[in-house]
Amino acid sequence: MATSKEVTSRVRAARTSKRADKSSQNFMERLPSEILIKILSYLDASALFSISHVNKLFYQLASDNALWNKIYIAEFGKNKKSKPKSKNMDDELLLKMATVDLQDCAAGYWKWLFFKTVAACDMNKWKRHLGLINRHTGLPSQTERVLRNLHVTWELTVSDKSGREGTLELSWSHFCETSVSLCWSGGGWLPNYQQISTLQLYGVRRIALSCPGLKKPGWRSLMAKIDVQTLTKSVQVIGQDRLVELKLLQPGIIISTWKDQCSVAFIMFTLHFHKLVERSIQGSSVCPYVEPLVKPPFDDIDPEFGLHGYQLHIVLHNTACKLMSGSFSQLFCRKTQICDGLIQLNAISRTNLSQHTPLSGNITLPWKCEALQGNTENCCIMSLTLLDEFKKPFWCVSSPVSMKLEKTTVSYDYDGEHFLIHYLDSDGQVRMELVWMEEEKQFVVISLVVYGHSGRKEGGEKESS
Numbered sequence: 001m002a003t004s005k006e007v008t009s010r011v012r013a014a015r016t017s018k019r020a021d022k023s024s025q026n027f028m029e030r031l032p033s034e035i036l037i038k039i040l041s042y043l044d045a046s047a048l049f050s051i052s053h054v055n056k057l058f059y060q061l062a063s064d065n066a067l068w069n070k071i072y073i074a075e076f077g078k079n080k081k082s083k084p085k086s087k088n089m090d091d092e093l094l095l096k097m098a099t100v101d102l103q104d105c106a107a108g109y110w111k112w113l114f115f116k117t118v119a120a121c122d123m124n125k126w127k128r129h130l131g132l133i134n135r136h137t138g139l140p141s142q143t144e145r146v147l148r149n150l151h152v153t154w155e156l157t158v159s160d161k162s163g164r165e166g167t168l169e170l171s172w173s174h175f176c177e178t179s180v181s182l183c184w185s186g187g188g189w190l191p192n193y194q195q196i197s198t199l200q201l202y203g204v205r206r207i208a209l210s211c212p213g214l215k216k217p218g219w220r221s222l223m224a225k226i227d228v229q230t231l232t233k234s235v236q237v238i239g240q241d242r243l244v245e246l247k248l249l250q251p252g253i254i255i256s257t258w259k260d261q262c263s264v265a266f267i268m269f270t271l272h273f274h275k276l277v278e279r280s281i282q283g284s285s286v287c288p289y290v291e292p293l294v295k296p297p298f299d300d301i302d303p304e305f306g307l308h309g310y311q312l313h314i315v316l317h318n319t320a321c322k323l324m325s326g327s328f329s330q331l332f333c334r335k336t337q338i339c340d341g342l343i344q345l346n347a348i349s350r351t352n353l354s355q356h357t358p359l360s361g362n363i364t365l366p367w368k369c370e371a372l373q374g375n376t377e378n379c380c381i382m383s384l385t386l387l388d389e390f391k392k393p394f395w396c397v398s399s400p401v402s403m404k405l406e407k408t409t410v411s412y413d414y415d416g417e418h419f420l421i422h423y424l425d426s427d428g429q430v431r432m433e434l435v436w437m438e439e440e441k442q443f444v445v446i447s448l449v450v451y452g453h454s455g456r457k458e459g460g461e462k463e464s465s
Helices: 004-030 033-040 045-051 056-061 065-077 089-099 109-130 143-149 228-234 276-281
Strands: 152-160 165-169 172-175 179-184 196-206 218-227 236-240 244-250 253-258 264-272 307-317 322-333 342-348 364-369 372-377 379-387 393-406 418-425 428-437 442-453 462-464
Touching: 033 056, 033 065, 045 065, 065 109, 109 143, 109 276, 143 276, 152 264, 152 276, 179 364, 179 379, 196 228, 196 264, 196 276, 218 228, 218 276, 228 244, 236 372, 236 393, 244 364, 244 372, 244 393, 264 364, 264 379, 264 393, 307 342, 322 342, 364 379, 379 418, 379 442, 393 428, 393 442
Parallel strands: 393 462
Antiparallel strands: 152 165, 152 196, 172 179, 179 264, 196 218, 236 244, 244 253, 253 264, 307 322, 307 379, 342 442, 364 372, 379 393, 393 418, 418 428, 428 442
């Protein structure tokens, strides 16, 4: 055991060390800015970005335009004569701007330009991967890989009625075949459900630097801004267990509250893969990404025949595994089946036993929050992609759905209990009938009908989350 003299000696040594560190820091701050900038000029981008977190002085000095202009020219201008002409006009413009007078640039401009150019180069590298289209889904087959390699994550900003807001880092995510599920738990910070005013979902692109322990530089792309107060009256409780109650705020968005309380356990978004990379990184902090207008090709088939050539891909899954995945091609709707602008597409017929599809698990939605976890029965996630006759995504949906017991359904082929999953939004609806096979201990989908609008909105696809 240390004596009192030894303890006193250690305390004095610690105080002396702190005074020395403080004295050293004061010495650095007393140096002229020109000398400090000269010292910083020997650092690379990673080290310069790291040292900007020391204090306000070093943040200001480490954002000096001359330093970052030098780094920018060294990284992107050294081989520009030997490079072939870029097809990307933005890249050409950025290289030309390297000759702009530094005095005309705002503070930190070249630091921002450096990281933006790095991000653009990475994006160009991965663009070709987004061109690899899965013939069953009509979506880029490398979406998850591209998102991960571009260091994309998502943040949620929550505001309450008093104007107080906080931004939550992602707690966990789960990628499935055509969608990703995202979850945030506040750890006691989130306001009560009744006090939440707005939710803002951002895609965040991080730039990889060799500075561990520091938050990487990145850009925020607004993906959705939800006015919670206006949606409260239409909220649907789609599932519950002994701990939580799941409230479907709108398609794709769940707010989970602790049972018999107003406090929020977690918030979950499900995002469809359609244009997910672009929506996650190409919007601004105040405006979402807007898809360029594209006029659909003209279909010269006799309209008396009806609508034809549609393709459906549907996945049932939860936050842990996939329950069902199916693709249905050459779907059509006769003219007599079009009602109120909705077309009826029959993917699985009750009378065709060969089309009936078993599920690989039960309809449940596992969840985890902080140190707690649970399993909500009769609830899962549906991800649907409907392609038009030109194999382009026409209606994309990814949302939690609930399953309810159907007491009036009679079937001569199955004697088990019948259930219905019914999804409905402003663009269409889905009706999926299931039966529980007691002996096999599994669900079987015996009917699947999709109702969608017969005409695409000009220049874009219908989409929910």
